[in-house]
Amino acid sequence: MLSFSSSSSLLRPSLHFQPSSHQPVAMSRRSISPFRRKVFCCSTAIKFDSLSKSGGGLREPENDSDVLIECRDVYKSFGDKHILKGVSFKIRHGEAVGVIGPSGTGKSTILKIMAGLLAPDKGEVYIRGKKRAGLISDEEISGLRIGLVFQSAALFDSLTVRENVGFLLYENSKMSENQISELVTQTLAAVGLKGVENRLPSELSGGMKKRVALARSLVFDTTKEVIEPEVLLYDEPTAGLDPIASTVVEDLIRSVHLTGEEDSLGKPGKIASYLVVTHQHSTIQRAVDRLLFLYEGKIVWQGMTHEFTTSTNPIVQQFATGSLDGPIRY
Numbered sequence: 529m530l531s532f533s534s535s536s537s538l539l540r541p542s543l544h545f546q547p548s549s550h551q552p553v554a555m556s557r558r559s560i561s562p563f564r565r566k567v568f569c570c571s572t573a574i575k576f577d578s579l580s581k582s583g584g585g586l587r588e589p590e591n592d593s594d595v596l597i598e599c600r601d602v603y604k605s606f607g608d609k610h611i612l613k614g615v616s617f618k619i620r621h622g623e624a625v626g627v628i629g630p631s632g633t634g635k636s637t638i639l640k641i642m643a644g645l646l647a648p649d650k651g652e653v654y655i656r657g658k659k660r661a662g663l664i665s666d667e668e669i670s671g672l673r674i675g676l677v678f679q680s681a682a683l684f685d686s687l688t689v690r691e692n693v694g695f696l697l698y699e700n701s702k703m704s705e706n707q708i709s710e711l712v713t714q715t716l717a718a719v720g721l722k723g724v725e726n727r728l729p730s731e732l733s734g735g736m737k738k739r740v741a742l743a744r745s746l747v748f749d750t751t752k753e754v755i756e757p758e759v760l761l762y763d764e765p766t767a768g769l770d771p772i773a774s775t776v777v778e779d780l781i782r783s784v785h786l787t788g789e790e791d792s793l794g795k796p797g798k799i800a801s802y803l804v805v806t807h808q809h810s811t812i813q814r815a816v817d818r819l820l821f822l823y824e825g826k827i828v829w830q831g832m833t834h835e836f837t838t839s840t841n842p843i844v845q846q847f848a849t850g851s852l853d854g855p856i857r858y
């Protein structure tokens with residue numbers, strides 16, 4: 529298992545996210561400035577309380593020392609489209625959370641707000657108890673690495689698969705080219721891709737691109753003694769994949785979780801917590817433990833995965849059965 533440092537380590541860099549496909553594509557080692565931040569890393573062994581909040585009624589007072597990210601009453605509009613209307617939830621250390629809900633309800637939007645790529649119009653995002661002001665680029669201190677795996681893969685078009693996957697290591701680490709190359713090959717193999725290192729994204733299928741993006745989110749600097757906790761946000765990681773490729777990805781997402789024994793590379797998982805936006809039943813069943821249901825701008829239900837199909841909430845029931853009858857209208 530990964531162990532974290534005790535209270536006063538100052539680490540860098542703290543943040544990473546996947547680049548947009550529209551970003552400049554010039555690539556040379558250490559040529560693109562990363563977001564480098566000093567981080568106050570204060571994690572000690574933190575107990576993970578499993579949560580079930582679907583029932584209502586009286587609850588034990590919560591101990592929030594293990595909350596990594598909290599969205600509190602978040603609002604977001606695009607023009608006159610009011611997408612998020614008071615979204616509140618917490619992501620605790622050790623959690624594997626799914627975000628579900630009808631298309632267009634703002635699931636990707638909330639991920640981008642959590643990752644600091646979009647600012648809420650109203651409401652707050654807290655990163656390990658500290659309120660984040662605005663976007664990630666304005667951040668002084670984070671205390672948490674947040675990675676976002678975009679729905680569209682968002683690979684750099686003119687970089688090879690190897691350069692895409694090793695991007696952050698080429699930029700930020702002290703690892704040699706050979707070490708990075710080896711790690712990239714191993715990580716690609718873990719997502720079921722072999723011999724594609726020298727290909728360009730245009731030479732890959734959509735599903736392969738998704739897996740390359742996933743591999744990019746999973747490479748870590750192996751020369752670092754201390755790794756800060758990390759939350760990964762996956763936006764529909766299995767959309768468009770065949771059922772077997774979906775299973776590979778779902779199991780991989782599980783295996784890199786900190787609580788897992790070993791990941792696909794035979795190393796302890798490094799992801800403290802993760803969130804998966806998904807429409808796929810298999811991903812809900814295989815890859816997450818707790819669900820948040822987003823509908824009409826709010827979290828209307830949350831509960832453990834096994835409670836999803838037995839919920840009496842009419843919105844959840846309609847969504848779980850795919851029925852045309854019910855409160856959700858298209």
Ligand SMILES: Nc1ncnc2c1ncn2[C@@H]1O[C@H](COP(=O)(O)OP(=O)(O)OP(=O)(O)O)[C@@H](O)[C@H]1O
Pocket residue numbers: 606609611630631632633634635636637638
């Ligand atoms: N940058 C933007 N500018 C304008 N509108 C946007 C922007 N980003 C998202 N939207 C709109 O906000 C709404 C929510 O989009 P979002 O992608 O978050 O939904 P979603 O729940 O992830 O959808 P899906 O399940 O179909 O992927 C949509 O109507 C979308 O068109």
